[in-house]
Amino acid sequence: MLKKQKKLILTPEQQDSMRRAGRVNAQLMDYLRPHVHAGVTTGKIDQLVSDWTRDHGHVAATLGYQNYPKSCCTSVNEVICHGIPDDYELKDGDIINVDITTIVDGWHGDQSETFMIGEVSEEKRAVMQCAFDCMHLAIDALTPGCRVSLIGETVVPEAHRRGFTVVREYVGHGLGRQFHLDPSIPHFPNRQSRIDRLYPGMCFTVEPMINAGSRYTRSDKSDGWTVRTKDGRPSAQFEHSVLMTEDGPEILTGTQHGPQKGHVFHSAAAVSES
Known part of the structure; x- marks a missing residue:
């Protein structure tokens, strides 16, 4: 196992x-940001990803990956992950996770953000806030050589304290020249994550998926990709690529215009009243 990790x-x-791949991916996220609003289709977001990536000489990692048909994932409301962009038009009250991965000179940058469309319910806002805060709390908890389980040991109590649950079927992963590498990065502690460690020089994603209701999921058999909450209640996710250094974790996919650590999300109604 240690040889495998080395x-x-x-x-x-x-x-x-990897730092460059992360910067490029973050630039793409910032480019998309003003286009994610009511009236835009998820298919249009995918087209923007495809065009920007091609025009900058890079490759969208998801396109064709295990036969996935699009250049990004767009997961709306109760969709936890792997939502396929189509002709769905975003509307006021939606939340949408946009997950993008760019291959830059053979190296992968990977991240996602959840966006609020107009005035959203308090439940949706709160589950978004929880996912965002859990991601940063988990990253901040890491130290060189720590056990992977420290991530789950940080995320689960915080999510439960707020009345939410943590998805177990879908996890983070090592990252590099390949899209998905060992070690697996679950956002709940399990036997393997108590064994695996994060040494300086290892790159991986932290991407907790937080459900407003039950943690259980259901996969769409018709497309083979879309994963929804079993109870139909909303889910949110944020993701960063992280490099462990001798000094601790370094976020590789930080954006210039996106929410920074400590950000508090407000719906459009709250902003207009302030």
């Missing part, structure tokens, strides 16, 4: 390649 430790040059 293969994931990147050289300083490779770490710089």
